[in-house]
Amino acid sequence: MARKRSLPTADELRVWRDYIETAEALRAVISARLQSDSALSAGDYAVLLALSEAQGHRMRSSDLAAHINWERSRLSHHLGRMERRGLIAREDCVTDSRGAEVVLVAAGAEAFQGATVPHLRAVRELFVDALTAEQLDAAGEVAAALRAHTIS
Numbered sequence: 001m002a003r004k005r006s007l008p009t010a011d012e013l014r015v016w017r018d019y020i021e022t023a024e025a026l027r028a029v030i031s032a033r034l035q036s037d038s039a040l041s042a043g044d045y046a047v048l049l050a051l052s053e054a055q056g057h058r059m060r061s062s063d064l065a066a067h068i069n070w071e072r073s074r075l076s077h078h079l080g081r082m083e084r085r086g087l088i089a090r091e092d093c094v095t096d097s098r099g100a101e102v103v104l105v106a107a108g109a110e111a112f113q114g115a116t117v118p119h120l121r122a123v124r125e126l127f128v129d130a131l132t133a134e135q136l137d138a139a140g141e142v143a144a145a146l147r148a149h150t151i152s
Helices: 010-038 042-053 061-068 072-084 106-126 133-151
Strands: 058-060 088-092 100-104
Touching (some): 010 042, 042 058, 042 061, 042 088, 042 100, 042 106, 058 061, 061 100, 072 088, 100 106
Antiparallel strands (some): 058 100, 088 100
């Protein structure tokens, strides 16, 4: 049985760097477009998306942090900024007096709806249209394999 190398090869590192650098550059361009088109940051959009999909358009802060994969302190600071801008509200949790729920308010829902079509157009233009159908399928398979490997 062949023993696995303990470190990646030069070719494996090249692929890794290409993947990371491309993903970061793509994310930066899409985030800049989102900000320009809607005045929402990528973080704002992630929060508003999660709340728009949540039952009753509300989530406990801890559940929201886990859902968007953020540290609770980062989320708390971000929610403060969003609350000051009138995009969300924080309310005491009715089922648990120790917790708070983040609630999507009308202005936040309107901002999210206004941002969605331009954001999805940017995703189409910069990601989907850059790939063939086969490459898009392969990208989905790669993402699923990485997710399964890192979660297990």
